[in-house]
Every structure is written in structure tokens, then in C-alpha cells.
Amino acid sequence: MRMMYMKTSGVQLDTDYSREMLGMMEADGLLEGIEYDFDPGPDVPVVQGRDAMRRYECGILERVKKWVDSDRYDAIVIQSVLDPALFPAREISPIPVLGCLESAVHLASMLGRRFSFLCTVPVEMKMIPENLAVYGFTEKLASMRCISLPVPEVKKRLNRSAQIDAMEETAVMAIEEDGAEVVILGCTGLSWMAPELRERLKERGYEAPVIQPVWAAVAFARMLVRLGMRHSPLAYPAPIPDPDAMLMQ
Amino acid sequence: MRMMYMKTSGVQLDTDYSREMLGMMEADGLLEGIEYDFDPGPDVPVVQGRDAMRRYECGILERVKKWVDSDRYDAIVIQSVLDPALFPAREISPIPVLGCLESAVHLASMLGRRFSFLCTVPVEMKMIPENLAVYGFTEKLASMRCISLPVPEVKKRLNRSAQIDAMEETAVMAIEEDGAEVVILGCTGLSWMAPELRERLKERGYEAPVIQPVWAAVAFARMLVRLGMRHSPLAYPAPIPDPDAMLMQ
Structure with missing residues (x-):
């Protein structure tokens, strides 16, 4: 199983800490059989409120799109207890996207x-x-x-x-x-x-x-991949390619 | 990981079918790394209502107690979408007990x-x-x-x-x-x-x-065992050994 693990702030302290957490999960046996890549996330300050969050989510979604298009992963985990961009990410992803919360x-x-x-x-x-x-x-x-x-x-x-x-x-x-x-x-x-x-x-x-919560997200990523399941497109529908087509819905 | 898989009716057709389901789960890769034992369940007719259910649950609980006392398992899965005896089983089990529903x-x-x-x-x-x-x-x-x-x-x-x-x-x-x-x-x-x-x-x-639902229960059993977690004793407290002690609560 291949997982993209995306951190969600550009601060260097957070990158160091995220790598430390991955080490802890490894020691707990949680990453056994999982190959993962680490994405340090959008280069923005730590999110302190809803305004910053919304702009921040756009940066996350750009990255999700990139990892989805690469066709290299079985699941994406977004490392944050605020679940930034979780539902929108599912709209643009055919593979499971997991949030910590x-x-x-x-x-x-x-x-x-x-x-x-x-x-x-x-x-x-x-x-x-x-x-x-x-x-x-x-x-x-x-x-x-x-x-x-x-x-x-x-x-x-x-x-x-x-x-x-x-x-x-x-x-x-x-x-x-x-x-x-x-x-x-x-x-x-x-x-x-x-x-x-x-x-x-x-x-x-x-x-x-x-x-x-990060442990929980990784555990669910593994579960869904093993079950061969992902979020329902009926709950998280892909954007309609031609906006004019919306008139005919 | 060692799992006790308990079927929940004594009918022979159900035993055959349960084994068939285990075969399907095996083919789906769901049992990889899991050693399991199969308990055919209490010898009672198929449950058709709440009355039969309550008496039936007592039979399940006796078996749960036996498997818990054997100290041989990491988790118990009860195969039924009605989750018979699920919460009471957790009161008497220090290992995870999973229900299908x-x-x-x-x-x-x-x-x-x-x-x-x-x-x-x-x-x-x-x-x-x-x-x-x-x-x-x-x-x-x-x-x-x-x-x-x-x-x-x-x-x-x-x-x-x-x-x-x-x-x-x-x-x-x-x-x-x-x-x-x-x-x-x-x-x-x-x-x-x-x-x-x-x-x-x-x-x-x-x-x-x-x-x-059976697939889901087995998948959660695996997840909890890997995480080293089980149900909270604060939610499913063990019976108090000396009933008189209840007066002092």
C-alpha cells in the first residue's frame, strides 16, 4: 500500500515534528507494509482561524490534485485535527482521503x-x-x-x-x-x-x-485500502466538467 | 493476531454459509495474518424476534466468557447484523468485541x-x-x-x-x-x-x-488490535464482583 501523508502547515518546526510522529507510528507498528511519501504541505503560516483556514484549504487542494493525478497512491492522509479541505478533497479524488478528526x-x-x-x-x-x-x-x-x-x-x-x-x-x-x-x-x-x-x-x-487522531487516520486509510473501498461519489460528487451542463440537471 | 469468530445460530445451513463467508473474506485478503477459530454459536433456532433474542444472548455471553477466560484471542467477532449481546459482552471482555452492525x-x-x-x-x-x-x-x-x-x-x-x-x-x-x-x-x-x-x-x-457488515467487523477487529486499543471500561464497566459493594457506590 502506498500512502501520501500531507502535513498542513509550512512551518519548519511542524515538519520536524511530523517526521517525529511518523517515527512514533512506525515504532507502534502502524506503518508496517505501508510505503509513504511525505508532503510538507502548503507554505503558509499556522492556521489560527477560519479566514486563514479557507485560503489554506485551497493550497491543500492543489496538492491533493497533484497527488491524485500522479496515480501513485492508494490513499491520502491529511495531518490536521481540523480536517482542512477534507470533503472538497474527496470530490476530486478517486482514492480514499482521510482526515484526523x-x-x-x-x-x-x-x-x-x-x-x-x-x-x-x-x-x-x-x-x-x-x-x-x-x-x-x-x-x-x-x-x-x-x-x-x-x-x-x-x-x-x-x-x-x-x-x-x-x-x-x-x-x-x-x-x-x-x-x-x-x-x-x-x-x-x-x-x-x-x-x-x-x-x-x-x-x-x-x-x-x-x-x-493521526494514528486513527492512518489506521482507517489502511482499512479502506484493504477493503478496496473509498468514499461514495454520491456523497462527494466530482465537479461537473462543463458548467453549462448544470442547467440540464 | 488471533480472532474468535462466533456465528450466532445453531442451524446447520448457517454453519455451512458462515464457512463460505470466511472463504470469501479469505479470497478478499481480509484474513491475511489472522488466525481464527470458528465457534458455531449457541444451539438455538434462528432468531425471529426480541423475545428469542434475549434468551439467545445469554447463550452468546456464556461462550464469550469461555473464550475470554481461555486467554487465547486478541479479538472476538460476533457474526450477526443484529449485534446480539454486543454491549454486555464488552462488560465481561478485556479484549475487543466487534459486532457487524x-x-x-x-x-x-x-x-x-x-x-x-x-x-x-x-x-x-x-x-x-x-x-x-x-x-x-x-x-x-x-x-x-x-x-x-x-x-x-x-x-x-x-x-x-x-x-x-x-x-x-x-x-x-x-x-x-x-x-x-x-x-x-x-x-x-x-x-x-x-x-x-x-x-x-x-x-x-x-x-x-x-x-x-461481517467484513466491516473483521476489519475493525484488525484495526483495534493493531492500535492496541479496546472498548473503554468507563463505557462498558465490568460487573462489580460483590453486589453488596454497590451500596457503597
Whole structure:
């Protein structure tokens, strides 16, 4: 199986971190039998809101079109918990396109009834619930919890121990106060914390699954390729080549 | 990976058909790297309603307990689109337990926004929507459509061509009249029709995914085992060993 793995910001720190995540997935056995290429994504700043997001998505779609046309891949994974350009990408792709958020909530819903997101920045707190409404998963959302950690410091694991302490406390609040049965890391920068967070929650008496959304997206890419399935063109129809033809629909 | 594959009726025709389905999944590459054992299930008649279902589920749970205690498996798949005993089984199992219906709708929801079920018997028409309500997928259900075919004849592929004609017409109605973007086979007996149904729908201009729920369950079992994840004990808590302790909760 051949996968295109597309990162979604042009910042160098993010490129380094993405490669680190791929290394972690490799160590977890998640990439076994998968040959992948790495696309650093459109050369734009980190997305902080909806306005930047829309322009950013155009850059992603140009790249998706290029990888689709190359005919070299069985699936495309877009690395971002905000699922930028996910549905439009499916309109122009005959191969499966996976987003991290959609994958994470479908996995979470197989493991428990209600989940909470642990996020790091306001754009996640705003846009994740919007996407969940589109996906039809609003009722399964126990809560959105934000931890006050600067993302670059999280990615660099500066002050590592205090960072995990903060995550642990927030996760326990999500479980005890919000009724979360599954915890989803609402920022890819938090992915490295999952193994230790699971251990800490276990020590506190909570064997809650902790989902790394990028892991979920790669796992679903593999599943769909093995099943020989892809998104329905009835749900994500290809653009009509001749716009005048729309008059006859 | 080691999987226990449990069939859910004691009828001999079903045992033969289940083995045939495993052969089809093998041919589709779905069982690659999976060692499985086959449990013919509790020795009861085919379930025709909720009353029989409840008693039947007790038989399934006894077997789940036995397979869990054997410590030989990484996952258990229960072969039935009615997901008998799925949630209670998770309460007594430290390994993933997968049901066909829950798996099928999660897969369908990754592929499109709305799906229809093609069923063969009234019990499916009644109980599938009940389960979808529990799973939180009611809004994604475009329709339940029943085709008038006797299940034993379908499993034996008697009158094969007329059977597929009926399926094709029903699937097209689900797409054109009900807005289905994904088609789910609402009876395991229909599984063998999937490849030909896909071809026929394509000829009619509809490249709708056609989901075989048993395939979906096996695919999710593989995914969870690879991810090292299982259902949340917070969602499916183990029974409290000493009932008196409940007073102290």
C-alpha cells in the first residue's frame, strides 16, 4: 500500500515534528507494509482561524490534485485535527482521503459512548465542534477542554513533566466532571504524550482509551485500502466538467 | 493476531454459509495474518424476534466468557447484523468485541453521509433501527428496505439471477428515492451478492459503496488490535464482583 501523508502547515518546526510522529507510528507498528511519501504541505503560516483556514484549504487542494493525478497512491492522509479541505478533497479524488478528526471520532465511537477533546489553542476549541456537527457526532461530545500550553513548547517537549501533569489533570476532569469515556488529543502536537497519559490515567483508576487522531487516520486509510473501498461519489460528487451542463440537471 | 469468530445460530445451513463467508473474506485478503477459530454459536433456532433474542444472548455471553477466560484471542467477532449481546459482552471482555452492525455503520459513515439497509426479514427491519438509535446513527439512516426473498434460498443462491435483480432494483430505489449514498447489506445471507451488486450499480451510474457488515467487523477487529486499543471500561464497566459493594457506590 502506498500512502501520501500531507502535513498542513509550512512551518519548519511542524515538519520536524511530523517526521517525529511518523517515527512514533512506525515504532507502534502502524506503518508496517505501508510505503509513504511525505508532503510538507502548503507554505503558509499556522492556521489560527477560519479566514486563514479557507485560503489554506485551497493550497491543500492543489496538492491533493497533484497527488491524485500522479496515480501513485492508494490513499491520502491529511495531518490536521481540523480536517482542512477534507470533503472538497474527496470530490476530486478517486482514492480514499482521510482526515484526523473524522477518523478519531469514528474510532472513539467504536470504543465508548462519549468523548472529550483535550486541546491547546482557541481555533481547535471553535472549529472541532463545528466539524462534529457536520459529521453528526455532536451528541457524543462530552466536552472540549483546553490546556494552557504553548504549542511550540509542547512539540519540543520543553518542561515535559509539567506538560504531562497538566494533561493528566485535564483528562481526569473530562472523565469525572464531563462524563468522558474516551479521551481524544485535540492537537497533533500532543500525540507524543499518549502512552504516558494512558499510564497515568490507569494509575488513577481510569483505563480510558486515549486517541491520537493521526494514528486513527492512518489506521482507517489502511482499512479502506484493504477493503478496496473509498468514499461514495454520491456523497462527494466530482465537479461537473462543463458548467453549462448544470442547467440540464 | 488471533480472532474468535462466533456465528450466532445453531442451524446447520448457517454453519455451512458462515464457512463460505470466511472463504470469501479469505479470497478478499481480509484474513491475511489472522488466525481464527470458528465457534458455531449457541444451539438455538434462528432468531425471529426480541423475545428469542434475549434468551439467545445469554447463550452468546456464556461462550464469550469461555473464550475470554481461555486467554487465547486478541479479538472476538460476533457474526450477526443484529449485534446480539454486543454491549454486555464488552462488560465481561478485556479484549475487543466487534459486532457487524455497529462496525458497518461506522464504516458507512466514513464513506458517505446517509446509508440504507437492504434486509430480508422483519426482525432486521425492526431491530436494526433500534440499535442505530443506541449507537447515535439514526440521522444517518436514509431508509430500511426489505426485499422479498426467503433467507435459506438466498444463502443457497437458488434462483441466483432473480435474487440479484431484486437486490439491484431495491438498491437503486434506496439511492434514487431515499437519498442513500452508501448501501449496507442488512442480512449476512446477502454478503455473497456484494461484488455483483457493485458492478450492477456502477452500470446504472451509481458507484455507491456496498458494505458487507461481517467484513466491516473483521476489519475493525484488525484495526483495534493493531492500535492496541479496546472498548473503554468507563463505557462498558465490568460487573462489580460483590453486589453488596454497590451500596457503597
